[in-house]
Amino acid sequence: AQSVTQLDSQVPVFEEAPVELRCNYSSSVSVYLFWYVQYPNQGLQLLLKYLSGSTLVESINGFEAEFNKSQTSFHLRKPSVHISDTAEYFCAVPRMDSSYKLIFGSGTRLLVRP
Amino acid sequence: GAVVSQHPSRVICKSGTSVKIECRSLDFQATTMFWYRQFPKQSLMLMATSNEGSKATYEQGVEKDKFLINHASLTLSTLTVTSAHPEDSSFYICSARAGTGTAEPEAFFGQGTRLTVV
Numbered sequence: 001a002q003s004v005t006q007l008d009s010q011v012p013v014f015e016e017a018p019v020e021l022r023c024n025y026s027s028s029v030s031v032y033l034f035w036y037v038q039y040p041n042q043g044l045q046l047l048l049k050y051l052s053g054s055t056l057v058e059s060i061n062g063f064e065a066e067f068n069k070s071q072t073s074f075h076l077r078k079p080s081v082h083i084s085d086t087a088e089y090f091c092a093v094p095r096m097d098s099s100y101k102l103i104f105g106s107g108t109r110l111l112v113r114p
Numbered sequence: 115g116a117v118v119s120q121h122p123s124r125v126i127c128k129s130g131t132s133v134k135i136e137c138r139s140l141d142f143q144a145t146t147m148f149w150y151r152q153f154p155k156q157s158l159m160l161m162a163t164s165n166e167g168s169k170a171t172y173e174q175g176v177e178k179d180k181f182l183i184n185h186a187s188l189t190l191s192t193l194t195v196t197s198a199h200p201e202d203s204s205f206y207i208c209s210a211r212a213g214t215g216t217a218e219p220e221a222f223f224g225q226g227t228r229l230t231v232v
Contacts, residue, residue: 043225100211104157
């Protein structure tokens with residue numbers, strides 16, 4: 001069965017430090033991959049996506065993620081985090097039976113401390 | 115980008131009553147919308163797929179008589195939690211697929227509704 005694994009439930013870091021949020025997926029077919037961010041009591045916002053082409057994708061607020069097919073990973077990174085980056089981050093892949101239905105990882109809470 | 119609006123953002127209701135949650139696509143037509151449920155500190159679980167003009171498709175284990183879905187127009191889907199009980203308390207989030215011809219499986223999410231049943 002398809003699955004998305006986010007091994008870290010919470011990642012505490014100090015402001016301006018680098019961070020990596022890990023995501024591994026299971027799939028035997030070509031994949032699309034997404035990272036969503038959720039601020040408290042809000043819905044999800046698309047952070048970045050991999051559909052095809054360059055394996056390194058970037059967001060407008062400094063996050064980047066790299067699709068690694070051999071390791072079936074799509075880790076999210078940021079070289080220097082801000083307090084405002086504190087949020088829940090979800091990795092997601094479309095289901096095989098419908099590319100518009102998403103399977104989410106369990107989420108990683110990024111906690112940025114001053 | 116495409117905007118999805120969900121209303122209300124918070125609702126508290128008494129046990130046994132019904133609650134309706136609206137999901138609107140503001141600047142695009144959404145032939146398909148999705149309803150997710152999120153328990154505290156957990157991930158989102160797909161409840162059902164809402165198709166304009168036809169019956170919703172429910173995921174395994176989701177009670178269709180409990181969670182009524184209506185997708186009456188290309189911009190509006192509603193989720194009604196009938197005879198709500200405290201265990202229905204949760205965060206409900208909708209998402210919508212933009213257009214009918216896009217090949218990109220990107221979903222746009224509403225801001226969510228926090229339902230508390232007392």
